[in-house]
Amino acid sequence: MKTLRMVMAGLIAVSMSMVALVAATDNSGDDRDRDNRLSARLIGYNEVPSVSTPASGRFHGTISRDEQSIDYTLSFDGIETTVNQSHIHFAQRSVNGAIVVWLCQGATRAPAAVANLTPECPTSPGGTVSGTITAASVLAQAAGTGGAAQQIQQGELDEVIAAIRAGNAYVNVHSAVSPGGEIRGQLKAADDDDR
Numbered sequence: 001m002k003t004l005r006m007v008m009a010g011l012i013a014v015s016m017s018m019v020a021l022v023a024a025t026d027n028s029g030d031d032r033d034r035d036n037r038l039s040a041r042l043i044g045y046n047e048v049p050s051v052s053t054p055a056s057g058r059f060h061g062t063i064s065r066d067e068q069s070i071d072y073t074l075s076f077d078g079i080e081t082t083v084n085q086s087h088i089h090f091a092q093r094s095v096n097g098a099i100v101v102w103l104c105q106g107a108t109r110a111p112a113a114v115a116n117l118t119p120e121c122p123t124s125p126g127g128t129v130s131g132t133i134t135a136a137s138v139l140a141q142a143a144g145t146g147g148a149a150q151q152i153q154q155g156e157l158d159e160v161i162a163a164i165r166a167g168n169a170y171v172n173v174h175s176a177v178s179p180g181g182e183i184r185g186q187l188k189a190a191d192d193d194d195r
Helices: 002-036 157-165
Strands: 037-043 056-063 069-077 083-090 098-105 127-134 141-143 149-152 169-175 183-186
Touching: 002 037, 002 056, 037 069, 037 169, 056 169, 056 183, 069 098, 069 157, 069 169, 083 157, 098 127, 098 141, 098 149, 098 157, 127 157, 149 157, 157 169
Parallel strands: none
Antiparallel strands: 037 056, 037 183, 056 069, 069 127, 083 098, 083 169, 141 149, 169 183
16 A cells, blocks of 8 residues: 555656646747737827727737747727828837838838738728738838937847837827828837736
8 A cells, every 4th residue: 555655646646746847848839929019009099199089909919939920810890080100119118210111012112122022901990910021121211200329220120129028119100180090009029918
């Protein structure tokens, strides 16, 4: 009987060790995947200056494991006029910055360098657009709003990803009534809808 208890205790200890090992392995993969998931909640109050609008939106993206692309989905609702365009801008919260990536084009067309890579914006009052951002999607921005040098060069997807992970990039949807932006949300690394 004592031998049976010792064998059972040994089996339980080995089993627990295996569970801990599997959990540790899974968590490291989950952390990496979490760092590759992006999200933003877009509302008018995040605009600079703030906009009073019933519109809202969500951005979800995934950075590829090799960091050579970002697959994204942008959805919005409640925009009562034409959606002109949507972008990722390079700037911290509450500051306007330069456009680094076009997410969709509408009444305002994307520059020739990225026009063929940029999908059409959904029609108002809402909709969803999906696409893939690559190095070819990144525009050169020597200067942002107010002429400040921002120094992201054309094709520098790694710099855009670094800015996103540092909390220094935002998604903006521009409309006919709010050409400077109707809804905006700061991008976050981690798929957290409350951020």
